[in-house]
Amino acid sequence: MNEFEVIQAILKGDVNRYEEIVREYQSVVTNLCYKLCGTKLDVEELTQQVFIALYEALPRFKFQSKLSTFIYRITINVVYRQLRHHKKMVSYADVVKENDASPDLNAEQHIEHDEQINRLHWAIGQLKYEQRTALVLCVFKDFSYQDVADVMQCSLTKVESLIFRAKKNLKVLMDYGTK
Amino acid sequence: MEQNDDLLMQSVRELQCPKLVDVTQSVMDYVREHPLPHQHKNILTNSFFAPNRKWVGYVAAVAACVLLFLSVNVVMLFTKDYNEERLGDLFVSVYDYGSNADYAVDSDMDYLYYLGE
Structure with a gap:
């Protein structure tokens, strides 16, 4: 997909071309929302809000960064805004109710898989939003620390510090989750 | 210690949304109902005089100055105090x-x- 050509077409009035962007980035945005928000919010609703916000922000996009960077930035902001409205703490029990394991696993593997996923998901959700964002982006699509800094619009040093603290806190939380 | 770090990061990387999400239809419905302001079809859209072309403003300013100069001279020609x-x-x-x-x-x-x- 030639992003420049698609965006120019959308801005000139061919809004149906926006579907190409939605189809291209939908799964990426969904996974990013899922990792950033934990289970507090409806991921489908978040994904929809991200693409609507992206559509409204398209006239301001000047190709000074990649479109993907722009989309990730919008995703982070949309999720953060929604999380502020839903400040309720999520317990480990809430997470267990939400997640299902893969249907290919047998019963024992199901339980173990469930356990691990739930623990991890809950633990990521307990991190401070900045730490969580830096950590999730760091493992996302093989981003370098500089890519993370570009998306979060902060310095490289800050990203390194956030990821260090996020890893440390995550390990503590994962141990807490096993008790 | 580093191995644990790698395993942890690998687990975070592999964490995927369990639900299959498809928002294409709802997003496209919204997009079709809410055209962006500059997409309204009028003479200014995609035309030579589109508002986002700064250089048209510069040319207009130069043309205005030239016209002003000429009109001052014409006015001076036809007034008695030239x-x-x-x-x-x-x-x-x-x-x-x-x-x-x-x-x-x-x-x-x-x-x-x-x-x-």
């Missing part, structure tokens, strides 16, 4: 008075100008 020498220069430069002529007249034959030293 400077005779300046008026003479203007008409001398416009009318062909011949290569050896010593005198020139303006178009209304009101003024005779001496061109020699």
Whole structure:
């Protein structure tokens, strides 16, 4: 997909071309929302809000960064805004109710898989939003620390510090989750 | 320690949304119902005079200055308080008075100008 050509077409009035962007980035945005928000919010609703916000922000996009960077930035902001409205703490029990394991696993593997996923998901959700964002982006699509800094619009040093603290806190939380 | 770090990061990387999400239809419904402001079809869209073309403004400003200069001169031509020498220069430069002529007249034959030293 030639992003420049698609965006120019959308801005000139061919809004149906926006579907190409939605189809291209939908799964990426969904996974990013899922990792950033934990289970507090409806991921489908978040994904929809991200693409609507992206559509409204398209006239301001000047190709000074990649479109993907722009989309990730919008995703982070949309999720953060929604999380502020839903400040309720999520317990480990809430997470267990939400997640299902893969249907290919047998019963024992199901339980173990469930356990691990739930623990991890809950633990990521307990991190401070900045730490969580830096950590999730760091493992996302093989981003370098500089890519993370570009998306979060902060310095490289800050990203390194956030990821260090996020890893440390995550390990503590994962141990807490096993008790 | 580092191995644990790698395993942890690998687990975070592999964490995927368990639900299959498809928002294409709902997003496209919204997009079709809410065109962006500059997409309204009128003479300014995709035209030479589209508002987002800064250089049109610069050309317009230069053209306005030139028009102002010319109109000031035209106004001066037709007002009674014009400077005779300046008026003479203007008409001398416009009318062909011949290569050896010593005198020139303006178009209304009101003024005779001496061109020699």
